[in-house]
Amino acid sequence: MAKSDLIVGLDVGTTKICTVVGEASESGVDIIGIGTAPSTGLRRGVVVNIEKTVQCIRKSLEEAELMAGCDIRTVYAGIAGSHIQGFNSHGVIGVKGGEVTQRDVDRVIEAARAIAIPMDREVLHTLPQEFIVDDQRGISDPLGMAGVRLEVKVHIVTGAVTSAQNIIRSCKRADLNVSNVVLESLASSKAVLSPEEREIGVALVDIGGGTTDIAVFSKDSIKHTSVLALGGHNLTNDIAYGLRTPMQSAEDIKIKYGCALADLITDEEILEVPSVGGRESRAMSKRVLAEICEPRCEEILALVDQELIKSGFKNMIAAGVVLTGGTCLIDGMQELAEQIFDLPVRIGVPGDGLGGLREEVMSPKYATAVGLLLHGADEEGVRGRVTIEEESSFDKILGRMKKWFTDIA
Incomplete structure (x- = not known):
């Protein structure tokens, strides 16, 4: 099976590491492989021993690959830990041409993101809550609407750069590319909330x-x-x-x-x-x-x-x-x-919108891994299939850190 046909959720937890492999179908996502392994390299959601974490990831992957009959190369990884912080922000811009375009939406979200955060933290998610066009509230998609002023309320999730980097580094050492690092509660919500x-x-x-x-x-x-x-x-x-x-x-x-x-x-x-x-x-x-x-x-x-x-x-x-x-x-x-x-x-309990080995993952302990899979399916549905040549989150974070050191020097 081609690597690009698969979506993989990797829950790197404190007590267990879980890999769920899925394939997009007309009805949703078909589960085709599951692998679990005890986790010994994390404490309170944060990697404290990379070597042990890599070994546990490999065990989980081998089990999932064997069940799915495939080769896993790209995953969506979860992140948690007390370093995670979420807060609400607000952005406002003037609309050029009197009609809201995609460029305006991108600009207003960027304006909401333009806040000072410590150098050792990274924005993991910018999640729009509602758009406001000329004081008209509660708009979920403002594209094509007439107006001169566009506002957005967003929820921003930040995490420690090193914690995200250690998860990505562990995956890289297990020969995996990370398409995205996703907040675990956000992933779980996709699997269990109606x-x-x-x-x-x-x-x-x-x-x-x-x-x-x-x-x-x-x-x-x-x-x-x-x-x-x-x-x-x-x-x-x-x-x-x-x-x-x-x-x-x-x-x-x-x-x-x-x-x-x-x-x-x-x-x-x-x-x-x-x-x-x-x-x-x-x-x-x-x-x-x-x-x-x-x-x-x-x-x-x-x-x-x-x-x-x-x-x-x-x-x-x-x-x-x-x-x-x-x-x-x-x-x-x-x-x-x-x-x-x-x-x-x-x-x-996860289960809605799932096919294939659905019964195997219908337990609260699989909520995060299944949620990461569904998050990946949504993301890839929007921006096309992820290929292993794309720049990974690790490279982006590494680039940002290199820039810091250049600025300091």
């Missing part, structure tokens, strides 16, 4: 291994993004210390028996807990495990609630909250979230 939810107002909360990503949508545009440096790995740590069991055993116990609400467990339910140092396993009540899990889950969700209140958009999310990411598979997470947010909550 158009109705985005229109009415919804908060997406993606609870991953090392980070919790938040994105707020209203009137079909993104209003707020943020990343908390807390996730399922913190929960695994708590279980390991609380039950005095190895980290891998704690992870297995969390997946199999974890519960975010102790009230859902009866004292009679028992589980086997492996001990450290070759000691014998112990029998323990599942309620003890739930009492360890509940405070941490409550803390994560309470911090998300504080972030929503602080953003000023909590009263706009009439459709409630959509939880996704592997950690939200824990029993009782949805019920606990409803108590804390005082809003309707559902678990977001």
Whole structure:
């Protein structure tokens, strides 16, 4: 199969690396390959060991290539971490000729982007929220409209240059080109949110291994993004210390028996807990495990609630909250979230617009990887197929850094 026929999403996560291979079809995207590998080179969404990250990416790729029967060379990679910052901006220009052209749209977005950001940060996304033509608001596409003044409100997402560069560098060392680096919450939203939810107002909360990503949508545009440096790995740590069991055993116990609400467990339910140092396993009540899990889950969700209140958009999310990411598979997470947010909550699962091996990815833990795939499909549908000869994000960032050093010298 030709490389240009494929779209690949690569979720470089704290606890797992996931590759999803898809092929554009008339009905959407057909999933033709999936590969996962445990991640050992990242902490809280940021690469801390490039060599380990490269090895994990290769394992995930090999599995996906074997299933899809193809050779992967170009991917859309996700980025997260507490270094991510999102804010809203505003641009305004005069329209030449009395009719809005594509050049005017490009100019006004560029005007909104013209803000001072620190030298060590890079703009990852500039996302238009609405256009305003001569005080007429709520316009999603102003092309061809008559007017003399064009304004735009945008949401700008920035990240640390080094963090983006390390993800791209890891991919390059795994013999991959990166078409684009995409904010993980933005990718997940494409996989699990419905158009109705985005229109009415919804908060997406993606609870991953090392980070919790938040994105707020209203009137079909993104209003707020943020990343908390807390996730399922913190929960695994708590279980390991609380039950005095190895980290891998704690992870297995969390997946199999974890519960975010102790009230859902009866004292009679028992589980086997492996001990450290070759000691014998112990029998323990599942309620003890739930009492360890509940405070941490409550803390994560309470911090998300504080972030929503602080953003000023909590009263706009009439459709409630959509939880996704592997950690939200824990029993009782949805019920606990409803108590804390005082809003309707559902678990977001990818699946709409997908064909092929659709059943294999219908789990919250695949939301980001599938979202990256869908983001790639949308992007390539607009600008044509990506070829491996195109200038990658790595080269762009490298060029910018070279310019900095030239300016300093």
